[in-house]
Amino acid sequence: MRDQIIDLRQPRYAYSDFKGLLVTEGEIHLRIVKLAGEICSDYKEKKLVMLCILDGACEFCADLSRQISLRFERHFVKFASYGNSAISSGKIEKLLDFPQGLNNKDVLIVEDIIDSGRTLANILHEIRKYRPSSIRTASLFSKPQKRLEEFSRIKIHYNGFFIPDEFIVGYGLDYAGKYRNFRHVAVLKKLR
Ligand code: IMP
Numbered sequence: 001m002r003d004q005i006i007d008l009r010q011p012r013y014a015y016s017d018f019k020g021l022l023v024t025e026g027e028i029h030l031r032i033v034k035l036a037g038e039i040c041s042d043y044k045e046k047k048l049v050m051l052c053i054l055d056g057a058c059e060f061c062a063d064l065s066r067q068i069s070l071r072f073e074r075h076f077v078k079f080a081s082y083g084n085s086a087i088s089s090g091k092i093e094k095l096l097d098f099p100q101g102l103n104n105k106d107v108l109i110v111e112d113i114i115d116s117g118r119t120l121a122n123i124l125h126e127i128r129k130y131r132p133s134s135i136r137t138a139s140l141f142s143k144p145q146k147r148l149e150e151f152s153r154i155k156i157h158y159n160g161f162f163i164p165d166e167f168i169v170g171y172g173l174d175y176a177g178k179y180r181n182f183r184h185v186a187v188l189k190k191l192r
């Protein structure tokens with residue numbers, strides 16, 4: 001953990017609410033440039049449609065998009081979160097629905113973090129109904145230790161960082177709606 005990093009731009013709450021920094025904005029930027037390069041070469045001949053999963057993936061998707069030098073569509077989708085309740089049937093409440101015309105397109109789902117894998121499994125289940133040519137997934141963070149066995153086969157094609165089993169915030173990730181605007185990614189102190 002980067003307790004030692006002194007960044008005078010950090011707000012005061014960073015020192016009391018966070019255990020330490022996990023990833024800095026500079027490291028995120030470098031990783032995004034790398035992932036964008038891979039996406040550019042993989043989607044050169046394809047009809048890329050990026051689907052940004054709100055709210056958490058907002059920052060990641062915006063920065064990733066700007067590093068991709070292809071013509072592509074980008075849409076935002078939003079689902080209700082049911083916490084840890086099992087919705088293994090694949091049903092999710094859509095607050096902002098999938099766009100029309102995904103048929104025969106190459107969909108790239110952009111998520112902030114994959115924990116148990118349930119959210120992503122449900123989204124994949126829904127998107128398949130629209131019959132795109134291909135579906136791939138990008139996530140800035142992934143917690144392999146938390147992945148449930150039933151979702152272990154789901155592939156993250158473009159993964160930013162594998163992280164330990166810690167609750168992180170910043171760069172779009174929140175706790176109770178807060179800390180999304182923190183520029184780095186930090187580990188939150190014990191949840192109250
Ligand atoms: P999953 O369905 O268990 O994979 O959980 C994925 C969702 O839980 C993410 O889209 C986040 O909204 C939330 N989440 C999981 N871990 C964290 C974390 O460490 N920080 C912030 N949100 C998280």
Ligand code: MG
Nearest residue numbers: 055056057112
């Ligand atoms: Mg999310």
